Structures are given as structure tokens and as C-alpha cells.
Amino acid sequence: MHRKAILQWAAAHIEKADLSSALRSKALRELERYFSGSCSCRMDVPLPGTAFQRLVWRSLIRVPFGHTITYGELATRIGHPRAARAVGTALRKNPLPILVPCHRVVPASGGIGEYVGGTPRKRWLLQFERTGR
Template identity: 55%
Template sequence: MQHKTHTVIGSPVGPLTLVATDGIVSGLYMHEHLHMPPRETFGRRDEGAFDDAVTQLEAYFAGERTDFTVLVAMAGTPFQRRVWDALREIPYGETITYGQLADRIGRPTAARAVGLANGKNPISIIVPCHRVVGADGALTGYAGGLATKRHLLALEAGVDSRRTNGDRGSASY
């Protein structure tokens, strides 16, 4: 039987609920998250079980981390897992369209299905579904809300622009 635990942390985009299954991050949900499982399935609250994930998220929001190394366990269909794996390949500070993501997984006519899988991503931010935009570059649906998607993309663009402007040292935020 699987052992689940969770914690809730504060962030610049509001409370984030982290869920672990057998000690591995299996969910990261925003306060008003579409497709969030019922909270009673998250297991007991355990503040200490997420130290590495919390440290990495804090560094991300401070502009000090551009990728995540925390282990994740994503439950979904084989197609969903292919989409979610491809999300992790989108470079920090960049966006791609649903069609481009469909091309990357070898399913060029499946942009709509890719969008549905993207929306069901159970580990937001760490698995960066916010980096996928509409064909015209418009911000389209995001499980955590468009304001959150806009914030995450602006954070990444701001950090990225500081790095490309010659500031290679550590920055204060």
C-alpha cells in the first residue's frame, strides 16, 4: 500500500500543497488548482518530508534556481507521462506552443490532446507546464490560473534577462 504525506507552503503565487507518495513528490498543487485530487487523499501532514523540494522551490522563486532535481513520481497514462517528460525538457525562461510540444513527442496532430495532458500535470512548477502557450503566443489555460502562469513566466523572463545582461554573480532579491 502506498504511503502518502503532504505539506502546505507559502509562495509568491499563494499556498502550494506538496504531496509525496512513498517519500517521492507526486503532487504540487496551487490553492485554486483545477484537476486537484480531493485533499483527503493527500495523507497526513508532514512538514519535514519535503525539505529538498521546499528548498528548491524557494530558490526558484528567489531567481536562484532554473531547474529542479527533486525526484518525482507522476501517475498518469503513458501518453500523459510522455507529455510531462517533454515538459521537463523546455528550457527555463522559454515557451513553446502546444503544437510544438506535440511535434516533440512525435504526435504532430495531437496538439489538443497534448493540451489536455498538460492541464492534468500533477506536479506544477517543478514540471513546467506554465511554459506552454497557444499557437499565437497567447497565455491559454493553466490549472493554477492565468495570473499564476503570467507570474511564473515573468519571473523566469526577469531572471533570464538579468543573466543575459552580464550579471553572472549572485543577485539579491
């Protein structure tokens, strides 16, 4: 997996998302900044989704670069401690992968878990955030 391939995949995902052209442009700029290492990636903008999905995504945006959180911890953080599976479902609907960093969510049992972009991309992103390469 290479940085360029992941950037292209994420950009294509953003292009397909149901977003205004202004939000799409902002997301693409933030994506470029993410890979340059200068992105705070705080996409505090209205995203399409249910109230629960948006609650999950807003909380997830606060997980720092290079850190992970479990599905259960994220569920507890949003006030729904028994909703770990629902959190996973919300993450699968994430319109801005990488910027809304669903790759940072891992299972409590260990391992890497699933990812909308596939396990190899998730593994690469977590490694990139830990090491910068």
C-alpha cells in the same frame, strides 16, 4: 500576484498530489529552489499518470527556464504532431505545476493560454522566469 502566494499555492497543490512522501518532500525542496533561482527542476521521477501524460511531462521538463513552447511544438516533439489538444489535456493533469513547467506552454495563435493555476499565475511565472522577479 506575489511570489509567496504562488509558492503557497504550488506547495498546496503538491501536498494534494498522489505522490510518495519522499517524492513530495523532494518536490517541495525543488519548489523552494525554483524561487531562489538555483533550481534545474529536473523532476526525473516516476509521476502518476497515463503513459501519454508522462511522455508529455518528461518532454516539457526539458523546456529551459525562461523559454516557451506551443502546444503543437510539444506534440511534435513527443512524436504526435496532431495531438496538440491531447497535450493540453495532459497538462491539466500535471501533478507538479511549476516543476513540470506547464506554464511554459502557450498557444501558437499568440496570447498566454490557460493554466491550472489561472492566467494571473501563469503570467507572473513567465515574467519571473524572464526577469528573475
